[in-house]
Amino acid sequence: MSLNRLCVELIPRSAESLAQDVATVKSVFPAADTLNVPDLMRFPLRSWEAAAQLHPTFPRVIPHIRAIDIAPNAPLPGAEQPGLEEILVIHGDPPADLSMRTYPNSTESIIRRYRKEAPHLKIYAAFDPYRRAPWKELEDVARKKEAGASGFFTQPVFDYKLFDLCREWLRDEDVFWGLSPVIGPRSRSYWETTNHIVFPKDFSTTLESNITFAQTVLRELAADQGCAYLMPVRIKLEHYLPALLEAVS
Template structure:
């Protein structure tokens, strides 16, 4: 068995740095068939422009689109981009720069616009088991599906028990399961403070432990023909990606 899709999330800091990361992913993790690119306000390169930049080198790219940034009369990001097949619509956090204008859009309203104005695109939405009561998150899943979402990208998971539970909740859905290394106390504190993650009691914020966890999840999903996205934050790609190939062989 094998994964259905394997994506790596890359940060679009600059054109040059992004293209360098793309080349390294192709070399270090040849099993990867997709890239997903977040839209981060602290960098000038927008996710859909980054997607256009890297698609000649990596044809399957999923740019993230922040719903609160889309003006009512604006063309949807990526809607007219040749060869683009997927987008991920997230709500988006309020910008730190108060001069950056936002709009009172819901995730569902932008998904509906994509389904109406760019029906050729496959639209994904987000699933986060940490930020609130699970029943509220699952209500959101139902609303996003009703709006036209065809699959979900999860917040990274760090606990096998929670992973199993989320698999039950999202049974029969198309899901990219998130995996991200948490190395050291500062990284752990970031996830706990910013994303309200509750780590298991035996969690170890070491590279080896995170690789072992990712390998376990990858083997499980490989047997199920599931899909994964890797978010290699604050680690060197050449340290994190190659060991994960062992779980896919």
């Protein structure tokens, strides 16, 4: 058995750095068949622009779309973009620059707009088991599906027991399960502070432990022909990705 799909998340710092990163992925991690690109307001390159740049060399790219950035009568980002087939709609955090305007959209309202105005696009939404009580998050899953989402990207998981429980909750859903290395105390503090992650008591922030955990999860997903995405934050791609090849082959 093998994974149905395997995705790597790349940060669009600039057109040049993005081109270098995709070349690295193709070189050291040929098992990846998909890229996903977050929409980060501190960088000028928007996610759908990055997807357009990547498409000639990597056809399957999933840009993140921030719901709160879309004006009521503005065109939907990527709706008519050649070659684009999938998007991930997230709510979006308020920008640090208060001069940047946002709008009181819900994730569901933007999903409905895409479903109506760009029915050719497959829409993913977010699932975060750390954000709130599980029943509330699963109610959100139901609302997003009703609005038109047909799959989900999870917050990266760091606990095998929680991963196994979430797989039960999302059984029969089309899910990209997230994995991200947490290397050192500063990285752990970031995840705890920003994303409210509760790590297992025996969690280790060494590279070796993070690779071992990712290998375990990827093997489980491969046995079920599931999907995963890898988010190598604050670590060089070539230091993390090659060690996972055996688990996905």
